[in-house]
Amino acid sequence: MKKPEIITVIIAIIAVVLLTALILARPVYLALNPEETTGSAEESTEETSAEETTGAEVTTEAAEITTEPVTVPVTEPVTEPVTEPVTEPITEPVTEPVTEPVTEPITEPLTEPVTEPETTAAEAWRLLYTPKHIEGSESVGITSSGYAIEVKDGITYVGGILIANKTYTLPETYRPSEYMGKEWVAKLLPEAQTAFEKMQADFKAENPRASGFKIQSAYRSYSYQGGLYDNYVKRDGKAAADRYSARAGHSEHQTGLGADINPVGTSTLTEAIKNTTEGKWLAENSWKYGFILRYPEGKEEITGYLYEPWHFRYVGIEAAAAIHMSGLTLEEFLGITSVYAD
Numbered sequence: 001m002k003k004p005e006i007i008t009v010i011i012a013i014i015a016v017v018l019l020t021a022l023i024l025a026r027p028v029y030l031a032l033n034p035e036e037t038t039g040s041a042e043e044s045t046e047e048t049s050a051e052e053t054t055g056a057e058v059t060t061e062a063a064e065i066t067t068e069p070v071t072v073p074v075t076e077p078v079t080e081p082v083t084e085p086v087t088e089p090i091t092e093p094v095t096e097p098v099t100e101p102v103t104e105p106i107t108e109p110l111t112e113p114v115t116e117p118e119t120t121a122a123e124a125w126r127l128l129y130t131p132k133h134i135e136g137s138e139s140v141g142i143t144s145s146g147y148a149i150e151v152k153d154g155i156t157y158v159g160g161i162l163i164a165n166k167t168y169t170l171p172e173t174y175r176p177s178e179y180m181g182k183e184w185v186a187k188l189l190p191e192a193q194t195a196f197e198k199m200q201a202d203f204k205a206e207n208p209r210a211s212g213f214k215i216q217s218a219y220r221s222y223s224y225q226g227g228l229y230d231n232y233v234k235r236d237g238k239a240a241a242d243r244y245s246a247r248a249g250h251s252e253h254q255t256g257l258g259a260d261i262n263p264v265g266t267s268t269l270t271e272a273i274k275n276t277t278e279g280k281w282l283a284e285n286s287w288k289y290g291f292i293l294r295y296p297e298g299k300e301e302i303t304g305y306l307y308e309p310w311h312f313r314y315v316g317i318e319a320a321a322a323i324h325m326s327g328l329t330l331e332e333f334l335g336i337t338s339v340y341a342d
């Protein structure tokens with residue numbers, strides 16, 4: 001052989017050796033650095049067969065031409081070994097952690113807290129009050145709030161609280177012994193009366209310059225209430241009277257536990273009391289003494305009566321605290337209605 005021929009052969013051998021080294025080294029490098037090929041990994045699969053042949057041809061060509069081989073042979077080994085190991089580990093760990101934590105925490109906290117708090121808050125406040133069982137009563141049902149409805153001597157108790165509203169009546173004969181022979185008394189039953197007097201004294205102590213408050217009207221007999229109601233019907237009509245006056249047997253005044261409270265020096269019951277020192281204080285503090293504002297503003301559909309900022313009902317401190325804190329009416333708290341049957 002001539003000298004230039006030998007050089008050509010040597011160059012060709014070196015080129016082949018280098019190419020082989022490159023071909024062998026490339027997959028190893030890529031296996032160690034999988035990210036590099038992610039984009040091309042999927043694309044290349046379809047082309048594999050076509051390129052396999054070209055790659056084979058190129059290798060022979062490459063033996064003669066040093067410039068070309070570098071680009072072409074590289075594609076062949078890249079497609080096969082790289083596609084498999086690269087696609088699997090990359091797609092799985094990347095998609096899962098990204099989609100899951102993003103969608104879950106966002107949808108859940110948004111929907112749940114909006115619906116739950118209202119019910120859970122009411123439930124939480126209900127825990128403040130332990131329902132009482134009325135000894136010797138007959139259980140006639142359970143309210144929507146889960147309280148037992150018990151009847152004894154024709155009187156209905158819900159969760160142990162005596163109920164007199166448009167749904168639940170008091171017998172015509174029901175008259176606490178304290179009121180025997182009386183049709184109307186500005187005095188509550190002993191326990192409630194004691195609580196009222198304490199409340200009255202505390203208000204005066206806190207507000208020495210205010211005139212104070214008194215009971216305008218407390219107990220009314222069945223027949224006395226009936227007479228009042230009939231007069232209101234004559235004056236305003238039945239529909240109107242039903243919004244502010246109870247029919248006989250449906251009034252809390254017959255229980256001796258409901259009282260109309262007025263500032264001293266005022267004899268008519270008007271909404272103006274809500275703006276007086278006395279009215280504001282009672283609305284905020286009466287629960288501490290066991291009283292609840294029985295007919296709050298805007299609750300006529302639930303309680304059956306128009307707003308009466310003067311009418312308070314004694315239910316005991318435990319129940320009053322729970323009901324006041326819940327912001328619910330007595331009907332809502334206990335899960336009962338106040339609607340006349342006819």
Ligand SMILES: [Zn+2]
Binds near residue numbers: 253260
């Ligand atoms: Zn009243």
